[in-house]
Amino acid sequence: MMRSALGTAPDFPLAETHSALQRSSRVVFTRAGKGRKSTLHDIEEHYRHSFELSPHIPWTAAADGLILDVGPQWLSLVGMPRQDALGAGWIQALHPDDVAPTTERWSHSLQTGSPVDVEYRLRLVNGNYRWFRARAAARRDEQGCILRWYGTVEDIQERKLAEEALRESSAFAGSILNNSPDCIKVLDLDGRLLFMNEPGLQIMEISDFPLLHGRCWEELWPASAVPLVRQALQEAAAGRTGHFSASCPTARGTPKWWDVLVSPIRGPDGQLLRILAVSRDVTRTKQVQQEAEQARRETQAAAQRFEAVLESTTDSVILLDQDWCITYVNQHAARLLRQRGLSLGANLWEAFPEEVGGIFDRHYRRAMAEQLPVVFEAYLSSPGLWLAVHAYPTTEGGLSLFFRDITEQRQAEQERWRAQERIAHMARHDALTDLPNRTLFRERLELALSSVPPGTQVAVLCLDLDGLKAVNDTLGHPAGDDLLRQVAARLQTCIRGSDTVARLGGDEFAIVQTRLTEAEDAADLAQRILDALAEPVELAGQPVLISTSIGIALAPGDGLEGDGLLKAADLALYRAKAEGRNTLRFFEKGMDEPLQARQALKMELRRGLIQGEFELVYQPLMDLHENKVAAFEALLRWRHPGRGLISPAEFIPIAEDTGLIVPMGEWVLHEACREAAKWPGPVGVAVNLSPVQFRKQGLVDTVAAALAASGLAPHRLELEITESVLLQNSDANLAELHALRAVGVRIAMDDFGTGYSSLGYLRSFPFDKIKIDRSFVSDLPDDPQSTAIIRAVMALGRNLGITTLAEGVESARQLAALRTEGCDMVQGYFFGEPMAAGDVEQMLQQSPRI
Ligand SMILES: Nc1nc2c(ncn2[C@@H]2O[C@@H]3COP(=O)(O)O[C@H]4[C@@H](O)[C@H](n5cnc6c(=O)[nH]c(N)nc65)O[C@@H]4COP(=O)(O)O[C@H]3[C@H]2O)c(=O)[nH]1
Structure with missing residues (x-):
């Protein structure tokens, strides 16, 4: 209901409605007659109850909209007296927000006469508002003018709440759906x-x-x-x-x-x-999943490829994370280190606790710290392997370790190094005494001489051991070796650590003594050595006395050149030896004169050969059976322009040293054959051959050429060799001798008895003649030992069918003794000194007889 714009609301007496109803009932009753009076009453009652008991509140309004009457529920519900609600009073009970829309709607119906249907909230007795629905329709007269409005007010609070809830629920559902x-x-x-x-x-x-x-x-x-x-x-x-x-x-x-x-x-x-x-x-999620899956597959494939590579490599591989935990071990590594039982996730240093702080640790930490690859070789004590390791830092902060077992290689290398060291050692050391040899001695000497501190000297001491040969001969070579070792040991006790003692060969030793403040230091050392070696040496259970001679040269006084100093010490040694054994001598100026003279002679020898300063002299070899000259020995002379005739004893060794003996010997052969060819038939010629000539190829050809050139019958040529020819390179030289024999010449052994094994050599080659050294002849006939030796050799010659010749016969007594002993031939001044070629012919013409 609303306050009408038409002014105060007219009365809306329920009684009028009631009477209106009564009137309509009366009409009914009238139609029904009096008999129906009670029925009308019932109807009235019914409507009254309907009005009073209906949950709807009835109301009526005038044509202008003012409320004329309202049902009794109004008061109980709204708490507003009925009179206050009439007219437009009811509007007071409306919710302020509903006043405008309600009156607007009511006004519209009043103007148009259309039924009204409006919902609004009324304030209840308790002050709360409650939703109601007001509906009304107009009653019109016969002309259609509105007489009254009849309406109800219906409590729709429950419906409204339900609608609200539905709306909220719908909005909620909508918001869910749409969001x-x-x-x-x-x-x-x-x-x-x-x-x-x-x-x-x-x-x-x-x-x-x-x-x-x-x-x-x-x-x-x-x-x-x-x-x-x-x-x-x-x-x-x-x-x-x-x-x-x-x-x-x-x-x-x-x-x-x-x-x-x-x-x-x-x-x-x-x-x-x-x-x-x-x-x-889930497209994005799926893509992400697919991408993740793809990435996983790719990663897995890459990992498999990587693993395949790591497994196929011949290297062992271990991967570590930044916490030293093992993230991968390939099969090689697992096999190689199986004793250590490496497991993934294990900490490297817990697996190898003994290596903490060691070489592996240092290298790995360096690789990690510097983010640089590290390559090294190291020994892993357990399981005892040499490993070549390449450690690469990874982008994740860990390390990739590639390593290879190089134990065998290392052992082979070490073996090779040891062998090389042994070879190098052997190259510089004497095998018998293990002392430095000549090579190392020279190096040490040069080193010492390269920096002689001011105020100091370097001494070179040369030692020659006396008695080695005797020990070899009497006690055998093992005893000689033992002697050398004992001497070496004693020498080492005499020197300081900075000095060097060396064995130069045979019985020769040498010492480099450094940092001498005076020459006496060298003399003291030499004396200590003499004293040390003066003590008897026990060899094969026997005490043996030996002695030594020592020559000393000093640098810088005697020179600063190694070779020169060694020579100087050697010269001093010869002087010491010459002046009596078991002594020491310092080098002095002038000691080298013989050496220098020898050097000069060496130079001149070549010139003399070129200039034809050599000539042959001939000494007759007498046949004691025929009592006449059987042959002549050709002996070389050097007619030096300044020094006159020089003995072969002086120049032959030099010629041998320089090799000049080869052309010289060739000249002698040709000259002797040429000269002998002039002599009457049976007279032969003997020519000396040097061992050096055997060493050179072509000796047989030279001999054959000399014979051919001279026309001398081969059997008239006799070649004299000493046992030294058979001492060196014996097999080859023996073959050469046989080849010479095959040419038809005769072979004689010269200086028989002076060597060590003259008798032995007689077995190795069938000599035509042996020439007994003059040292056995000189004491004849008074020395019974010499006589005995001569007798023995004669018997030997006879038994072996070898001609015997005694050299150096200077007297008739010697000749007689030799004849008595049965000597076949003799040679010596007694029959004639070596003579010029011209004198030979003259002698032969005289055909001297003994
Ligand atoms: N005290 C003494 N000596 C006597 C006597 N009879 C001879 N002699 C010397 O004894 C040496 C004998 O020669 P050899 O033993 O072959 O010893 C020779 C020989 O080994 C070597 N020789 C000489 N000529 C040649 C040569 O043409 N070639 C080679 N390779 N060596 C030669 O030189 C050595 C020395 O020769 P020579 O000085 O001529 O010395 C010769 C000779 O003069 C004597 O009764 N008493």
Whole structure:
């Protein structure tokens, strides 16, 4: 109800309504007659009860809208007395917000006469507002003019609340649907699309849902997904929730992956009404998953490739993370280090505690710290391996260790080094005494001489051991070796660590003494050595006395050149030896004169040969059976322009040293053969051959050429050799001798008895003659020992069928003794000194007889 714009509300007496009803009843009653009087009353009562008991509040209003009357419930409900509500008083009870729309609506009906139907809130007795619905319709007269309005006020609070709740619920559902990121669809039980939320339309890129409305949902999926869709729908139809994942493009063809939940929608009584399908766009997630899967596969493939490479390499590989934990061990490494039982995740240093702080530790930490590869070789004590290691820092902060077992290689290298060291040692040391040899001695000497500190001197001491030969001869070579070793040991006790004692060969030793402050230091050392070696040496259980001579040269006084100093010390040694054994001598100026003279002679020898200063003299060899000259020995002379005739004893050794003996000997052969060819038939010529000539190729050819050139019969030529020819290179020289013999010449052994094994050599070659050294002849006939030796040699010659010749016969007594002993031939001044070639012919003409 509302306050009308028409002014105060007219009375709306319920009684009038009541009487109006009574009037209409009366009409009815009138039609029904008096008999129906009670029935009318009943009707009246009925309406009265209807008005009073109805939950609706009746009201009437005048044609102008002023309330004429209102039902009694008004007072109890609103707490407003009926009179206050009449006219437009009822408006006081309206909610302020509802006044305007209510009066507007009421005014409209008043103007148009249309029924009114309006909802508003009324303030109740308790002060709360409650929703009501007011409805009214107009009663008109016969002309259609509105007489009155009849209406009710109905309590619609419950409906309103329900509507509000529904609205809120609907808004809530709408907000959920429209704010959901998912595509939410409602399907009927046949799986046809009924609804799709707004975001769903957008995600599916559907611009016109009505086109899809009623379509079968599964038809919208690709064929591959249809079984999944059906399965999920069946689940939902069975009252459960179906779930599947499948790809399905949007309406515009954009590829999408969906994660779909399909569940039933039930009615209030639990019956299945609809099906709800919620599709979540998982395309990105799927892509991420696929990318992750792809990345995982690629990583796995890369890891497999990497592992395959690591497994196929011949190296052992261990990978470590930044905490030294083992992240990978290839099979080589596992095998190589199987004793250590490496396991993934183990800490390297817990696996190898003994290596903490060691060489591996240092290198690995350096590689990590400097982020640089480190290459090294080291020995892993357990299991006892030499490893060549390459450690590379990884980008993750760890290390990749590649290593290889080089134990065998190392052992081979060490063996090789040891062998090389042994060879190098042997090259510089004497095998017998292990003292430095001449080579190392020279190096040490040069080193010492290269920096002689001011105020100091370097001494070179040369030692010659007396008695080695005797020990060899009497006690045998092992005893001689033992002697040398004992001498070496004693010498070493005499020197300081900075000095060097060396064995130069045979019985020769030498010492480099450094940092001498005076010459006396060298003399003291020499004396210590003499004293040390004066003590008897025990050899083969016997005490043996030896002695030594020492020559000393000093640098810088005697020179600063190694060779010169050694020579000077050698000269001093010769002087010491010459002046009596077991003594020492310092080098003095002039000691080298013989050496220098020898040097000068060496130079002149070549010139003399070129200039023909050599000539041959001939000494007769007498046949004691025939008592006449059997042959002549050709002996070389050097007619030096300044020094006159020089003895072969002086120049032959030099010629041998320089090799000049070869051309010189060739000249002698030719000259002797040429001269002998002039002599009468049986007279032969003997020529001396040097061992050096045997060493040179072509001796046989030279002899043959000399014979051929001279025309001398080969048997008239006799070649004299000494046993030294057989001492050196004996097999080759023996072959050469046989070849010479094959030419037809005779071979004689010269100086028989002076060597060590003259007798032995007689066995090795069938000599034609042996020439007994004159040292055995000189004491004849008075020395019984010499006589005995001569007798023995004669017997030997006779038994072996070898001609014997005694050299150096100077007297008739010697000749007689030799004749008595049965000597075949003799030679000596007694028969004639070596003579010029011209004198030979003269002598032969005289044909002297003994
Ligand atoms: N005290 C003494 N000596 C006597 C007597 N009878 C001879 N002699 C010397 O004894 C040496 C004998 O020669 P040899 O033993 O072959 O010893 C030779 C020989 O080995 C070597 N020789 C000489 N000529 C040649 C040669 O043409 N070639 C070679 N390779 N060596 C030669 O030189 C050595 C010395 O020769 P020569 O000085 O000529 O000395 C000769 C000779 O003059 C004597 O009764 N008493």
